[in-house]
Amino acid sequence: MRRVTPILALSALMLSTPSLSQVNEDDWRVEVESFLLGTYSVRTAGEPPAGPEGREFLLAEERLRLDLTLWTDAIDAEARLKLDALHDAVSRDFDVDLREAYLDYSTGTLDFRLGRQIATWGVGDFLFINDVFPKDWVSFFSGRPLEYLKLGVDSARVRYSNSALNLELMVMPRFKPDTLPTPRRFFLHDEFVGVAERIQILPDSGFDDPEFALRLYRRIAGFDISAYAYRGYWRSPGQLANDPDMPTQVTQFFPALSVYGISAQGQAMGGILSLEGGYYDSRDDKTGDNPAIANSQVRFLVGYQKQLLDNFTIGVQYYTEIMMDFDNYRQALLASGVPRKKYRDIVTLGLTRFLKHKTWTLSLFAFYSPAEQDYLLQPQLHYRVSDNFSTTLGANVFGGEKPTTFFGQFDRNDNLYLTLRYDF
Amino acid sequence: MNSNVRRTTLAVLLGWVAIIASSAVLPQSAEPVSLSADEIMERSQRAYYFAGEDAKGRLTMELIDRQGNTRRRVLTMLRRNQESAGQQKYFMYFHEPGDLRRLTFMIWKYPGRDDDRWIYVPAIDLIRRIAAEDKYSSFVGSDFSYEDVSGRDVSEDTHSILGEEMLADRDVFVVESIPRASAAFTRRVSWIDKESFLPLKEEFYDAQNQLQRIFTASIIEDVAAGEGDDRRIYPTIMKRAMKNVRTGHRTEVTVVSVSYDLGLQDDDFSERRMRRPPRAWTR
Numbered sequence: 001m002r003r004v005t006p007i008l009a010l011s012a013l014m015l016s017t018p019s020l021s022q023v024n025e026d027d028w029r030v031e032v033e034s035f036l037l038g039t040y041s042v043r044t045a046g047e048p049p050a051g052p053e054g055r056e057f058l059l060a061e062e063r064l065r066l067d068l069t070l071w072t073d074a075i076d077a078e079a080r081l082k083l084d085a086l087h088d089a090v091s092r093d094f095d096v097d098l099r100e101a102y103l104d105y106s107t108g109t110l111d112f113r114l115g116r117q118i119a120t121w122g123v124g125d126f127l128f129i130n131d132v133f134p135k136d137w138v139s140f141f142s143g144r145p146l147e148y149l150k151l152g153v154d155s156a157r158v159r160y161s162n163s164a165l166n167l168e169l170m171v172m173p174r175f176k177p178d179t180l181p182t183p184r185r186f187f188l189h190d191e192f193v194g195v196a197e198r199i200q201i202l203p204d205s206g207f208d209d210p211e212f213a214l215r216l217y218r219r220i221a222g223f224d225i226s227a228y229a230y231r232g233y234w235r236s237p238g239q240l241a242n243d244p245d246m247p248t249q250v251t252q253f254f255p256a257l258s259v260y261g262i263s264a265q266g267q268a269m270g271g272i273l274s275l276e277g278g279y280y281d282s283r284d285d286k287t288g289d290n291p292a293i294a295n296s297q298v299r300f301l302v303g304y305q306k307q308l309l310d311n312f313t314i315g316v317q318y319y320t321e322i323m324m325d326f327d328n329y330r331q332a333l334l335a336s337g338v339p340r341k342k343y344r345d346i347v348t349l350g351l352t353r354f355l356k357h358k359t360w361t362l363s364l365f366a367f368y369s370p371a372e373q374d375y376l377l378q379p380q381l382h383y384r385v386s387d388n389f390s391t392t393l394g395a396n397v398f399g400g401e402k403p404t405t406f407f408g409q410f411d412r413n414d415n416l417y418l419t420l421r422y423d424f
Numbered sequence: 425m426n427s428n429v430r431r432t433t434l435a436v437l438l439g440w441v442a443i444i445a446s447s448a449v450l451p452q453s454a455e456p457v458s459l460s461a462d463e464i465m466e467r468s469q470r471a472y473y474f475a476g477e478d479a480k481g482r483l484t485m486e487l488i489d490r491q492g493n494t495r496r497r498v499l500t501m502l503r504r505n506q507e508s509a510g511q512q513k514y515f516m517y518f519h520e521p522g523d524l525r526r527l528t529f530m531i532w533k534y535p536g537r538d539d540d541r542w543i544y545v546p547a548i549d550l551i552r553r554i555a556a557e558d559k560y561s562s563f564v565g566s567d568f569s570y571e572d573v574s575g576r577d578v579s580e581d582t583h584s585i586l587g588e589e590m591l592a593d594r595d596v597f598v599v600e601s602i603p604r605a606s607a608a609f610t611r612r613v614s615w616i617d618k619e620s621f622l623p624l625k626e627e628f629y630d631a632q633n634q635l636q637r638i639f640t641a642s643i644i645e646d647v648a649a650g651e652g653d654d655r656r657i658y659p660t661i662m663k664r665a666m667k668n669v670r671t672g673h674r675t676e677v678t679v680v681s682v683s684y685d686l687g688l689q690d691d692d693f694s695e696r697r698m699r700r701p702p703r704a705w706t707r
Contacts, residue, residue: 033522073703104700111700120550147547161696217695222540224553265553267538272553307555310608311562357487357673358565387495387521423522 033067034424037084041143041417044395049412053090053185058415059142060089063097076106090185100152111159116152119170121215121228123265123274125350126365127319129299130228130261130278132213134235136179138186141376141396141410143417151176165218172211175203177254178235181410189338189409192241197249203233203256223266228278230259238292255293256283271306274317288325289332296324305350311358315350338404345371359384367407374400374408392419461583464597464616471621473575474512475658476649476684478504480705483677487566490672496520497564498680500705504688510535513693514574517701524564528698531570535577541570544698551695560608566675567637567666569608580604581612591615591624609636620644620659638667649684658684 041059048054063084070079084097102115122131126140126149139148154174160167177200181188205211211232218225233254241247261278277300285293303317323329326342333339346369353362361382368375380394395416400408459467485497498520504513514531518524526546533539541554559571581601588597595618602611611633615625626639643663649656660682667674691697697705 033525035522071703076703106700111696118547118549120548123552150548159696159699161691161694163691166695267540267553270538270555272555274553305555307561310560313555354562354565357489357567358562384495386493390523421523 028070028072031069031071033065033069035065036420036422036424037063037065037145038420039063039142039144039417040419041396041415043413044416045412045414049183049185049187051182051184051186055090057090058185058413059144059417062087065099078104080104098152109161111161113155113157113159116154117157118147118150118152119155119157119213120150121213121226122261123263123276124301124303124319125315125317125348126367127301127317127346127348129276129301129319130215130226130230130259130263132228132230132232132235132259134176134178138179138181141181141186141398141413142415143392143394143396143419145392145419145421151179165216168215168217170211170213172213172232173205173207175205175211175233175254176235177202177237180236181413186410187412189404191239191338192247192250195241195247195250198252199249200237200252201254203254205232221266223264226263228259228261228263230257233257234282234294236294238294240292255285257281258283261299269304269306271304274301274303274305276301280321287328288323289328291329291332295326295329297321298324311354313350313352315348315352317348317350318345319348320345338402341371343371344406345369369400369405369407372400372405372408373402374398374405376407376410388423390421392421393417394419459597461585461599462578464585464599464621465578465581465583465601465614467621468614468616468623469575469578471659472623472661473503474505475660476505476656478502478686478688479682479684480686480688481682482680484680485564485566485568486676486678488674488676495565497524497566502688502692502705504690504693506690510577512574513690515693515697515701515705517706518564519706528701530693530698531574532693533574536579539574542695542698549699551698566677567668567673568675568677571608572639572666576607580607586613588618589615594624595619596624617644622659622661635669638669640665640667647682647684656685 039059039061040057042057048056063086065082065084068081071077079102081101082099083101084099086095086097088095098116100116100118102113102117105112119133120131121133122129128135133153134151135149136151153172153176155170155172157168157170183190212230213232214229216227234257235254237252238255240251240253242249242251258281259278260281261276263274263276265272265274267273277298280297280299282288282294282296284290285295288295299319299321301317301319303315305313305315307313321344323342330339346367349364349366351364354360355362363380363382365378366375375398377397378394380392382390382392384390395414397414398407398410400411402408403411480500480502482500483498485499487495487497497518500517500519502515506512512533514529514533516529518527528544530542531539539559542551543554544551560569562568563570563573581603583599583601586598586600588595590596596615597618599614599616600611601614603609609628610631611629613627614623616622617624622641622644623639624641627635628637630636641661641664643661644659645662646657647660649658660679662679663677665674665676
């Protein structure tokens, strides 16, 4: 960590006096942290897709992270900027990815955070019910490190902390969708294959009609209990063709959604038990008979994590989502559409083993859906060469009975990736 | 005056007489008379893990492998002894290395049952519970386990005094501890300083009764808290090391700064502080 404090340095040179150090109290100080990250993900399932970014490499990029923190002793405030300057060898682009940029201010029992920020709620591992914030599934499926699964959202957040009840409220005036794989770079199931013209319409949220996310939490009987409410939009789009029989244009839109849920996490049976549930109210399709809009759902998750041996942890989860208006959905389904089951469930298994003083981490995360009979396997080997330099070798292995299910559609995107990270 | 009160008053008076008489007759001694092994370990536990009402320290951990390759962790650690006996809360904030920077751990310790533990992963703003059985696992890759860092209940082992000797010019008790239930070691021998009750050396043995790890405290300093009549002195281990005899790997911990009795509050050990630790803790 480098602290660039010009006035402090100057005052030291001038043989600082009490009055000078008094002045320093009001100085703004800057901390700069950086890393270089290379991620190279090569396809292992044959020919690349036909899309304009379909290449042997699913991902080949270098990122230079600049992480600036500006702070002062005068008030309890901090400004933070995290951005990546990146070179993408697959799209042959240079770009800037503004990961987070926010102002923090605390007073009494309140903490404020204003600006682009990452938030993570809920107790699932890679399974989300009450985490209603945008995610980057392309990162997750092609080998970027964990932090890139989450996208910053432009938001005003306030947290109230009290021993009786804690509260967190996020107001999001700019909707950000999930980043999902597209045919440009991925093989996937496309309901409207061959339709070149795609229009994406983002919700007109703005400051008049922002998204709200609320979390209330406290400890009850040794468990961390949270209750959640969200009013906003689905982050993966509904799709509508201009002409169902001969579509020439597909419009992607983000239907209205409210989510109400609870979660609990605590010790049980020598491990950590996690429970989470939520009701997804698909407000633009209350009756569930619009095939372009996802049905209302109930989602539930139970997870258990335990240490089997020293430095070896196992975690299992069961997740299910149930359509609320399944009959209406079936009746309204277009002839061309692929019917989904009323239930979609996922079982996950996570294994983590630390070796050689945590310089080596061997892990496996596996998803399997009994309902859709598809899977994703993510084995990973992480090696910390030194405090500054680490490298990861991993794979994403997709498969399934059908090419239309969530993981099954990515079957031909299996990849092997290598990441290199240097901190300075 | 009823008879109960009269009897109590008499007992107190007699007690005083006994104390005054004994101090006049018996030679003064630095070491308390005939402590049991359990008492020694209790006092050692208090001196090492419970000193003061609370404490805040900045530590440097150097992880050194057999070849001499060194990795460094810098962290701030806060501890508060809870009102309920034996309960403690711990908070740790990582300054270095870069990929652990701003990561925080929180531990709520309870005597006789599993701790509550949380981790905060700053990159994705995530708070997660971690399994308490992790206590024998390596603490951030060091030769210290989580248990070594935050202490082990004295009642989990049976203790016996092996003897008294001199270690590096200090009078020490040598105490053997055998875990009652399966643990990370099968036998531990501790050299406890008779004056400060801090452990100066510990040897950990494995199931084959082979020496596994050696703990040494090389620098002890008196750290003062409070002023005037309220001034208290806490002998503190400023430099300690744990060496894994089998792998040749060792970890050296240096206390860069430490202070006691800061008046930390119960709600300083909260989700709020994990997400946004005060500057005073992290600078």
